[in-house]
Amino acid sequence: MAEWAGASSLRQVVLASPRSFCAGVERAIAVVEQALRQHGPPVYVRKQIVHNARVVADLQARGAIFVDELDEVPAGGLTVFSAHGVAPAVRREAVERGLPVIDATCPLVAKVHAEARRFTGRGDTVLLIGHAGHEETEGTLGEAPARIRLVPDPAAAETVPVDDPDRVSYLVQTTLATDEVAGVVDALRRRFPALTGPGSDDICYATTNRQRAVTEVAARADVVLVVGSDNSSNSRRLVEVAERAGARAYLIDDVSRVDLRWLAGAGTVGVSAGASAPPALVDEVVAALTGLGAREVSEHTTTVEDVAFTLPKEVRQP
Ligand code: SF4
Structure with missing residues (x-):
């Protein structure tokens, strides 16, 4: 009282x-809804389609089955990749198993993956500012595990090893706080004056x-x-x-x-x-x-x- x-x-x-x-979440949910409508249940979704308990419960009730890894999907099971994106190794596994896949990766996450391929392809060490263990950073790191390193905070920016200090670029997890990232980029730029970044903001x-x-x-x-x-x-x-x-x-x-x-x-x-x-x-x-x-x-x-x-x-x- x-x-x-x-x-x-x-x-x-x-x-x-x-x-x-946001637009990426609406699209990802619509992908699962449409897949259920067009193909009928079950539709397998690798990881939570978006990180929300209510959304996941609603889709589960309509026949979506959420799995952690592709080995939980039976042969031929229609599979959706979540909005957070996947590493190339996951795509390869799906192809090897012949799984029909619909990719609900947000186009803005896909853009960061494309930058990762471009930057590592020209020989850079790429420093990914983001949080360890998050599905998005795991997917982006998977683009070139030997050349992309995670930098979670300014302290890590001071110590992260690079192959050539003149060939370093950075990328950012799409959902970080702008002010936080600025501090990490400042620290990186002090260490690597030739640092380059994404053309437009990754956030x-x-x-x-x-x-x-x-x-x-x-x-x-x-x-x-x-x-x-x-x-x-x-x-x-x-x-x-x-x-x-x-x-x-x-x-x-x-x-x-x-x-x-x-x-x-x-x-x-x-x-x-x-x-x-x-x-x-x-x-x-x-x-x-x-x-x-x-x-x-x-x-x-x-x-x-x-x-x-x-x-x-x-x-x-x-
Ligand atoms: S990257 Fe942005 S727009 Fe895309 S799903 Fe994440 S929060 Fe939404």
Whole structure:
């Protein structure tokens, strides 16, 4: 009862916009939906199609089977590669096994793979700024395991070994925080003055836009709730960015994870969602906050997105 009473001082809810699904996630989900529609279940998906528990559960209920590796797919099983991309070795394995494959890799991740091939192909050591163990970095590293090295932070930038200091380039995981990456690139440039990078930023438009919007919302909010799953890189970055902008910020898979104590004394609560989190989850959070007595729900828009990607030819409608 005391927790309810504390949380009911809530006055304002400010929604960061853009938030929630990006074009790459919408495309990846549509690939699985279309594959189920056209071929019927089961459709095998290597790894989570996008890093969100609700999306995965919904597709599972409709006949998608999520596997960690291709050896779990039976002979002839229709297989979808997730939005995060795969290493060439995985593609080879699928070809060797004769598996029919639909590739849902986000085109912006595919662009980073293409850069990795180009940079390593001209003889560079490529330093990939990103997080260890994430499926996207594993896929990119797989383009040339002997020539690409992971650099997770500025400390690693000081020590990472390269073959020739005059032939070094860098790439960036698409979902990192812009300010964090700048620190790592500065450290690399001090060590390797001839360092070259991607022509345009690897951090994707959706990551950049969501970070900018949540930064502005966090600057005027006491608490920020970011809807997204624990393993979602871009959602986690939104929490960190909101904290750096001065708010208390929490990552929640869905409304059931909100702890009323977080809201005690908060006049303004900001809400955002990672690029893999469905808009319906945000609606549920807003409904709960309204139920707690929020008097005003507004939207703070920093940019309007109009990006859309075409589906792979295998599932395109004629
Ligand atoms: S967050 Fe960016 S890179 Fe990842 S799926 Fe969305 S648009 Fe593509």
